[in-house]
Amino acid sequence: MALADKYQSVVDAANANGITEFNVQEQGDVLYITGMAPSEEAKQAVWDARTAMDPDMRESDLVLTIGVSDQSGFYEVQRGDNLTHIARDHGVSLQALEDANRDVVKNPDRIFPGQKLVIPNA
Amino acid sequence: MKIDVRRKVVIVMGCLLPAVLAMACSKGPDDATITTNVRAKIAADSPALANAVTVTTLAGAVTLTGAVDSDAIKSKIEQDAKSVEGVKSVANNLIVKPPITFSPDSTIKTAVMANLAAQKITGITVEVANGEVTLTGTIERAKLQDAMKAANDAKPKKVINQMTIK
Numbered sequence: 001m002a003l004a005d006k007y008q009s010v011v012d013a014a015n016a017n018g019i020t021e022f023n024v025q026e027q028g029d030v031l032y033i034t035g036m037a038p039s040e041e042a043k044q045a046v047w048d049a050r051t052a053m054d055p056d057m058r059e060s061d062l063v064l065t066i067g068v069s070d071q072s073g074f075y076e077v078q079r080g081d082n083l084t085h086i087a088r089d090h091g092v093s094l095q096a097l098e099d100a101n102r103d104v105v106k107n108p109d110r111i112f113p114g115q116k117l118v119i120p121n122a
Numbered sequence: 123m124k125i126d127v128r129r130k131v132v133i134v135m136g137c138l139l140p141a142v143l144a145m146a147c148s149k150g151p152d153d154a155t156i157t158t159n160v161r162a163k164i165a166a167d168s169p170a171l172a173n174a175v176t177v178t179t180l181a182g183a184v185t186l187t188g189a190v191d192s193d194a195i196k197s198k199i200e201q202d203a204k205s206v207e208g209v210k211s212v213a214n215n216l217i218v219k220p221p222i223t224f225s226p227d228s229t230i231k232t233a234v235m236a237n238l239a240a241q242k243i244t245g246i247t248v249e250v251a252n253g254e255v256t257l258t259g260t261i262e263r264a265k266l267q268d269a270m271k272a273a274n275d276a277k278p279k280k281v282i283n284q285m286t287i288k
Contacts, residue, residue: 004170011170024170026191027222030280047267057270060282064274091240 003031007062013049017042019066031062036069043068077115083108090119150208153179160184160209163202175199175216182210189217224253230276231255237272241265246285253279261285 003026004011010033011024019035019042026032037043043066050064051057075086083105087097098108100120105111151159156179165172175188184203190196200214224230227250234248234255246259246269255278261269266287273281 002168004174005168008170023219024174025219025222028279032222034277047271051267056287057266057283060280063278063281065277067275089240091236 010049017045034065036067079113159206185213233276241268256282258284
């Protein structure tokens with residue numbers, strides 16, 4: 001657990017930011033910190049704690065894998081967008097994107113700049 | 123006769139008191155003190171470990187619960203607990219976590235590439251061997267964290283950052 005002590009500030013940041021499914025495990029001289037963050041901001045706070053320790057990120061004894069449990073959000077359609085590209089850029093399926101926006105998008109082939117789309121959880 | 127009885131009582135008390143005091147002394151530290159001392163002993167090796175392990179003591183019998191990384195650590199903690207004064211027995215209920223497993227190199231590489239693309243990061247070479255990701259190329263400092271997130275989020279065995287930071 002020597003590495004867990006080295007990276008205590010990262011563990012503390014995870015605890016302070018409501019990381020769930022949290023696991024800290026050392027294996028083969030690498031510390032694995034995993035969990036799910038309630039938001040991108042929470043994930044960022046954990047990463048900032050790591051960056052504070054190792055600004056150039058040259059240390060290879062830590063793998064920090066923090067997912068974000070609520071990835072839903074909104075996206076404003078830009079000129080030239082289409083649903084296929086928006087789905088791909090947000091890592092969701094076209095079907096999921098269409099299903100989440102049936103109220104807004106009557107015809108999936110016609111979306112307009114300025115429309116606000118719901119981006120479902122991946 | 124009354125005097126004799128009093129004398130007897132005094133004599134009996136005189137014998138009992140040291141015995142009672144000796145028993146009290148031989149009881150040693152109380153349970154709360156034992157718990158504190160066991161925790162301190164573990165923390166001396168690793169503060170993080172002390173947080174991961176729960177120590178409870180009842181009449182000198184210590185119970186250890188929690189999850190640790192290896193059998194070696196599990197037995198080390200038991201030895202730590204046994205070495206503390208006043209501990210009569212140790213129930214080692216610590217669980218050893220199952221080892222972490224990793225996806226095939228090709229899966230990890232695909233995930234890193236997709237994560238980099240989602241962050242619109244280009245010009246970085248991703249090599250994966252035996253689960254270890256090596257990043258080379260040139261990265262702006264403002265994008266360094268995003269590039270490292272892209273690699274770490276793919277759940278690799280290790281991330282080796284050989285990128286030139288500009």
